[in-house]
Amino acid sequence: MLDISLISTALNNAFELSALLAVIGGVFTGYVVGVIPGLNRSVAIAVAIPLTFYMPALAAISFLIGLSKGTAAGSAVSAILLNTPGEPASAATCADGYPLARSGKPRLALQVGLWSSVIGDFLSTVLLITVALPFARVALEFGPYELAAILFFSLVFIAGMTSGSLMKGLASAGLGIVLGSVGLDLESGAQRLTFGLPELMDGVPLIAVAIGTLALSEMFVQIEKIQTNPQAERIKLGHAADDRMTFSIFLKCLPTILRGTAIGAFVGFLPGLGASVASFLSYSVTQKASKTPEKFGQGMPQGIAASEAADNAVVPASFIPLFGLGIPGSVAAALLVGAFAMQGITPGPLLLREEPELLISIFAGMMVASVVMLLIGLVGLRIFARITVIPDRVVVPMVIFLCLSGALLQGYGIFGLWMVLAFAGLGFLMKKFDFSFVTFIVAFIVTPLLELNLRQSIILSRGEISVLLDRPIALGFLALTAIGLWQLGRSSSLLKINPPIPTADAGPQTTSKDLS
């Protein structure tokens, strides 16, 4: 059992200089990595793991966890200022962050993003500490039936938030589904759309799709803007009185932040759902619950809050199955397993019994990381807001270079680069012709997960659909999906999630598009 002397030793260890430095260093590095488009969390962790080999266990783990947290906060910056998210989960932040920044309120956008990130992260960490060990097994209640139902629901719900015509939305989703099916068939090993390339046997690499469609394509858009409209207004980084987050704005965003945290924590807690879905789901739910849903996509602070709170809440929650059961709930957690192994520790159900001191020290370090994230973010805000002053001619080539480097770092070689370029082209066309690239990405990410869980369900139940009667959670989500589909078909006003490509006047725009 845990006794006071154990806890106090653990806390002493956590506040030792080396551990604190590791946390601060991790969060700072993560934040910078998050800000730079093209670099993402998995690359950073993978590169950092060998470096931590020579650190003591607590410092190594704290560094890597700080890294995970920092990237989630930092990726909001590039999403808001450059419309290029640092990772797929931040793509939803672009939707309202970028228009808000463009309309002369970059600091407001950044502050909302930062506070949402920190609160989401902090609350989720508290959840991890209080819930992880006793209740990790609850995650086991969510088997393939439940996961398939939740994924199906997410797909329908998020895809329903498409812009413009229903047909275009379906086309984007369809394309995402087709590309998400590329790879080896789960049961037969048959090759689907791989064209005989071994590199595609595990599917189209997500990182190539993400960097290409989200980041690099945005650079193409910016290039076109520079060419056609060289006199376009830059974001004015003035000291406008309304370019600050006031307490009243914060209060308005608070319910959204709490809801986003809950959604993010839920998604992170279940191993096998994937973190990217959380922020989109949170955004869609917030939009639906809002009194002014049509304003989303034009600079609603709640949009930023929803996306960032969820995105950051996922990280600590995904460590719940890791510390409680030994099952990593996200890519970052899976990489952490390797880091633990290097230190001679295997995370598993016995981790608490075998390493209680270490675990408590890690938890303490995580709380410190949340605070550090806030401090670094506040400082970073001032510094990074100045990026808006740098001319596009300089920013665009730098970002392109960073995107391509990031792609290479993943280890897919030249093949990866070709993939990134191809998807950048696709993303550019989608943005130009107003096909929802968000729907595309969500469909692309969800499809393999959905297929896996669906087929597992069918095999386990041997095709007997009546097995669902014993599984109320799955039935519940299927019912929600049915409601969502019915509303989709009935409703003719579909809500905007992608802002139109901003033109010369940088003010918030009402769309002239016919909502068909």
Place this chain on the structure above:
Amino acid sequence: MKKIFLSTAMALALSVTAASAQDFPNGPVKMMIGFGAGGTTDTQGRALAAAMEKALGQPINVVNRPGAGGSVAAAQIAAGDADGYSMLFSGGRAISFNPLATPVHYALDDFTFIGAVAISQPAMVAPGDSPYATLTDVIAAAHDNNLSYATQTTLDRMIVQSIIAQQELNIAIVPTQGGSGMVPLLLAGELDFAYSGGIHASYTESGDMKVIAALTSERQAAYPDVPTLMELGFDMNMDDYRMVAVPAGTPEDVVATLQTALETAAADAEFVDLTENTLKFTAQFISGPDLKEILTAQRDSYLPLVKTFKDQN
């Protein structure tokens, strides 16, 4: 001025190419790992690289090239320069089995093996509270009951398929992705038994899982009472040798240098500690020529299996 510059540049260029053929290695060496960062192969490869650096006297750059169960990296190395500056670290299965089941552009003979450093310990596992003590019990129950099995690799799937065909059993094969995909299903009781590449180590300690069959050719040190597949009457094993290989045609003296370095590294205390205590594999050095014999025999033993089940899939 220009002439002096050009002639110096040429001299330098020529001297570099001349020097690289002698005194191997006289520059950094690349180790390509066929699996993603953070997994057991990656962790082990990096520890091995750290130990080999000391033995070789040159830095080793570790590069991950995941994909197709190690096949992408294997293909890359096989097609590369046979000068010893790029080596593959992977499970031997990528070379002995993958070319049989998937259309890849390499074969066992395209490699010169430097040696193996560890043998992984795959096993079949069941939930801790399962009524079945060994695989024999599972098979007995599967004649009349519907059971489910989780597969992770093509090889273990084919092995189970051949057992099912031999005995006419009712076993549904559920695909899972990696150990972390299998663990939640097994712990929740959705499955009766499953393949595990090694992730079961901490769960057998906690009692959440038990090992019902060893998939290695010899009994496993951690589970001495568990019979092997071969003992249970099935002439198959899934011994997976973590090994280092270079392209065929690499000069013999280069190979010899690498082999000496590998043998030293395999005995390195930290590497052995990681392999045996953390990953729970058997640390054992097998020389290149011996390894080639073992992998060739493995491949030949898989041929009839693949022939039967490849078209069925």
